[in-house]
Amino acid sequence: MAEPLFNRMALIGLGLIGSSLGHAIKRANLASHVAGSARSAKTLETALKIGFVDTVHETPEEAVKEADLVILCVPVGICGPLCARISPYLKQGAIVSDVGSVKTAVIEACAPHIPPGVHFVPGHPMAGTEFSGPESGFAELFDNRWCMLTPLPDGDPGATDKMVRFWQGCGANVETMTAQHHDIVAAVTSHLPHLIAFNIVGTADDLETVTEREVIKYAAGGFRDFTRIAASDPVMWRDVFLNNKQAVLEVLERFNADLERLTQAIREDDGEVLYDQFKRTRHIRRGIIDEEKS
Amino acid sequence: MAEPLFNRMALIGLGLIGSSLGHAIKRANLASHVAGSARSAKTLETALKIGFVDTVHETPEEAVKEADLVILCVPVGICGPLCARISPYLKQGAIVSDVGSVKTAVIEACAPHIPPGVHFVPGHPMAGTEFSGPESGFAELFDNRWCMLTPLPDGDPGATDKMVRFWQGCGANVETMTAQHHDIVAAVTSHLPHLIAFNIVGTADDLETVTEREVIKYAAGGFRDFTRIAASDPVMWRDVFLNNKQAVLEVLERFNADLERLTQAIREDDGEVLYDQFKRTRHIRRGIIDEEKS
Secondary structure, eight states: OOOOSEEEEEEEOOSHHHHHHHHHHHHHTOEEEEEEEOSOHHHHHHHHHHTSSSEEESSHHHHHTTOSEEEEOSOGGGHHHHHHHHGGGOOTTOEEEEOOSOOHHHHHHHGGGSOTTOEEOOEEEOOOOSOOSTTSOOGGGGTTOEEEEOOOTTOOHHHHHHHHHHHHHTTOEEEEOOHHHHHHHHIIIIIHHHHHHHHHHHHHHHOSSSOHHHHHHTGGGTTHHHHTGGGSOHHHHHHHHHHSHHHHHHHHHHHHHHHHHHHHHHHTTOHHHHHHHHHHTHHHHHHHHHHHHO | OOOOSEEEEEEEOOSHHHHHHHHHHHHHTOEEEEEEEOSOHHHHHHHHHHTSSSEEESSHHHHHTTOSEEEEOSOGGGHHHHHHHHGGGOOTTOEEEEOOSOOHHHHHHHGGGSOTTOEEOOEEEOOOOSOOSTTSOOGGGGTTOEEEEOOOTTOOHHHHHHHHHHHHHTTOEEEEOOHHHHHHHHIIIIIHHHHHHHHHHHHHHHOSSSOHHHHHHTGGGTTHHHHTGGGSOHHHHHHHHHHSHHHHHHHHHHHHHHHHHHHHHHHTTOHHHHHHHHHHTHHHHHHHHHHHHO
């Protein structure tokens, strides 16, 4: 087996992403030792029992000592405070990365706490399921999924390159881009869809004329497609919206204007506007299906 | 093999639903003879070649002659004019049904054209795929899906009962309800999700800052879940929205009010409102998963 990419590494946070990373690292032998840290004792115990980490540590400060790579696998809202805590314990030459769905806000919150001689390479693996916790992880989560890296303008190219190889080792395809561009791409392809899904499921649940039982029973009519992503982790998503506010509000405004146009067409019996809109969305689906085949 | 439920039946319209019905009828031997009619000569040729009908007819008038059951498998907007055309050719004692996603408007358009002695039993199988045309049908489309029947208040119970058995023979679970209730249930579980999906795919496609290529590439982040239903047949969906206007506008109003509340929370950094909303939608997903297991 080839030499591991990293000697010691630390995973801070052992939920769906942290535990999946542990499994993926073991699968490809990407690190000699994986140290894990999480807030709850039960999570640490589970992680050790499943075996996707080699050691567990009650505090992130303990976990990051001597680590060559530290990955923050926590909701984006606590990345900043976490960096402030671990900052004094980071090894010279180490790489710090994260898995947050928002990049500009995470960089603003974390970068000031990264000591000189430590490299910060923010990342976002676009992968997930509707399940949470240390038992929900699996090695294949990142296979053939995209991981976006948003290196800082003055970042170390060697560190970025190592993170590209790391994520490829986890099975992912890697793309680098600026944090600003990442945030608008994520707002469109991920954050807006989640907000709409959370919203529509709530709307359906609130109606007086249709029971929850009926909504569940007849979900296959289209509603079901929305419920998977509306079952995602509420803390993670709260933090995403609080931290990608500008980009999300921008795409929401476009979404609302478009929806108003369709609503107006329904109100005014304008079949042509409806038909034209419904027809043009088919090629996007075909593009996605083709992409998956390739 | 048991005696077929119907001697001769006619399918008017041989797209996804019409062709799937043909296959399902053959599978369970529900009719001795299936006559098919469609607007295009190519569709008729394909239908005969695949063999899900026994005979094809250039006009619906020809197809319905001597039929004991006629099912209109066409967009809801043309059900009324079609009934007017076939009306003089319907056999005494025959049943006329449809598969439209809207029921009140279809009843208003069709009922006046149903001659005395012919029974009208409106129906809506909640099943579909993103594909269209006579080649897209398959016998299993209705298996374990719901078919809603909305018999008229003064309708013949025997005819309704026969349609229940017919749809059960096609593999579906059958529920009867009023047309009014059907339309609001369908607006929530199917029409609103489709409208939102059509809309969000359009919004994503229109942004200047994010390319279509990027939307397709990163669709797995959540966007993908919306594209399946946004690839549905545009004519069918145009007619649904034009014909279930009141119920759709009603649920849209609720959807917009809810979305405005979430938008406001994002604007004002109100994490509590976001968290509460995101948390409560999980149990609906669980309900759907449990339903599918049962």
